[in-house]
Amino acid sequence: MLRMFTPISGTATLEVNSYSLKHTAEWFLAPHCSYVSNGRLIWAAAALGLMIADPDDAGPNLLIGVSEREHDYVRRMVGPGQTRPHSDHYCPAGYAHLQAALAQAATGKPITGRWVRPAPVNEVAAFHAWLILQADRNDPVGDLANDYSSGVRDGDHRIARTPDELLTIFRELSHSPEAYDAVVSAIAEWTRTLPSPQPIRTERIGGDSHYHEG
Structure with missing residues (x-):
């Protein structure tokens, strides 16, 4: 074991x-x-x-x-x-x-072969690493980063390797409009650090305000 x-x-x-x-x-x-x-x-x-x-x-x-x-x-x-x-x-x-x-x-079947520990893989997750480093800030992005870090540590949600994955996580969890605004601010700040950022889709805009969540 x-x-x-x-x-x-x-x-x-x-x-x-x-x-x-x-x-x-x-x-x-x-x-x-x-x-x-x-x-x-x-x-x-x-x-x-x-x-x-x-x-x-x-x-x-x-x-x-x-x-x-x-x-x-x-x-x-x-x-x-x-x-x-x-x-x-x-x-x-x-x-x-x-x-x-x-x-x-x-079931009584013999165990054949021996488990071999796989070689560790250092996965590059630059956005996740950046967001974790913002947890000590005293602003909405810092509060978001602190909650995100706690959620990763406690296994409440998966790791956001990209901004799009962070948006997906937030759509799966209950959150306040202020928290979503902090997500958008964090993504915008992260994007400004990139030499040629890729487009990021936030919440889709519906044809009528009654069909849009905010």
């Missing part, structure tokens, strides 16, 4: 504790496994060579070097009473494979 997460390396701060991970493992592996001890979880992390840290006053719980965002995604997907994320950008690379392997093992 731990292999499906992206390992934390270098000087990154570890944020996932073993006690939380052990419960996530129990929920994910149910009904094939009903109990995972804290010690066994730590042993498995050590066997995989994951970073492990001993925080102050943590008792028997240690910090395990797996992605906190990916762990939160899995916990929300399998944990009882959790609100499921609406986007999969923090889904661990091995999540679907492990689910399929567990289902296959439950």
Whole structure:
């Protein structure tokens, strides 16, 4: 189960504790496994060579070097009473494979082949990166960027790689006219930074004001 997460390396701060991970493992592996001890979880992390840290006053719980965002995604997907994320950008690379392997093992079929972690791909999403950097501004665009960043972090919506994708996200979510105005302002500001921007369609204008949402 731990292999499906992206390992934390270098000087990154570890944020996932073993006690939380052990419960996530129990929920994910149910009904094939009903109990995972804290010690066994730590042993498995050590066997995989994951970073492990001993925080102050943590008792028997240690910090395990797996992605906190990916762990939160899995916990929300399998944990009882959790609100499921609406986007999969923090889904661990091995999540679907492990689910399929567990289902296959439950039927008595042998598992052949070994899952190989795909090489990381650094996807260029310049508009997303720019919008995230605006979150500290004290203006409507800053408020928009802060809400957008929180939505991406919490899995409430997907990443807007382009201005058009941000408009699509806003059409899918409930929002105020002021929030939409902030979206238009942000897109206009972003467009002015480009040497030759592509046209962007905002809300379509209807033939009658009664048939247009604003």
